[in-house]
Amino acid sequence: xxxxxxxxxxxxxxxxxxxxxxxxxxxxxxxxxxxxxxxxxxxxxxxxxxxxxxxxxxxxxxxxxxxxxxxxxxxxxxxxxxxxxxxxxxxxxxxxxxxxxxxxxxxxxxxxxxxxxxxxxxxxxxxxxxxxxxxxx
Numbered sequence: 001x002x003x004x005x006x007x008x009x010x011x012x013x014x015x016x017x018x019x020x021x022x023x024x025x026x027x028x029x030x031x032x033x034x035x036x037x038x039x040x041x042x043x044x045x046x047x048x049x050x051x052x053x054x055x056x057x058x059x060x061x062x063x064x065x066x067x068x069x070x071x072x073x074x075x076x077x078x079x080x081x082x083x084x085x086x087x088x089x090x091x092x093x094x095x096x097x098x099x100x101x102x103x104x105x106x107x108x109x110x111x112x113x114x115x116x117x118x119x120x121x122x123x124x125x126x127x128x129x130x131x132x133x134x135x136x137x
Contacts, residue, residue, distance in 0.1 A: 025101035025116040026091045028123035033088045033107070041076045048079075049117050049126040056131065085109060100126075 022028040028047065035043040045053065057075045064073035086108025094102040099118045104111065115126045 022123055025096065025103055025123045026093065028116055029091055029103055029105060029114060029125065030088055032125050033085050036080065037084050039084065041080050044080065045076050047122075047125055049124040049128060050119060051128040052124075052126055052131065055128055059131065 022031050032044055032047045035047065048056075053075070056079045060073050060075040060078045063078070064071050089106035089108070090104075091106075092104045094104050094113065096102075101116045101118075101123070103114045103116065105114050115129065116123045117126045118124070
């Protein structure tokens with residue numbers, strides 16, 4: 001058989017294998033931002049913590065209900081409608097445990113603190129603190 005055909009099959013199989021999960025919180029953050037930059041909404045959504053996805057889904061449902069259905073219930077669109085982020089700059093680990101990490105990240109749009117949590121062996125971006133309803137003192 002033609003060796004070129006086997007090479008094509010081998011490369012096709014290798015290309016279909018899922019990419020390895022990021023091993024560090026820093027790698028996970030960079031991949032998350034890269035997916036946002038490439039408008040890979042599904043890929044970015046999959047990198048959010050379960051709590052973050054739950055809160056965004058609830059907020060999307062509430063907005064849709066309050067609008068009488070004029071605003072569609074689309075959690076992905078709600079979270080990522082702000083546009084694409086700029087380039088990632090410095091990413092510095094502030095703290096880390098077995099299941100959580102806090103990063104200080106710099107980018108074209110400023111500097112911020114980001115929390116990631118580890119779930120099922122993967123580092124996931126956790127925005128739940130920013131999404132929780134604020135209580136009045």
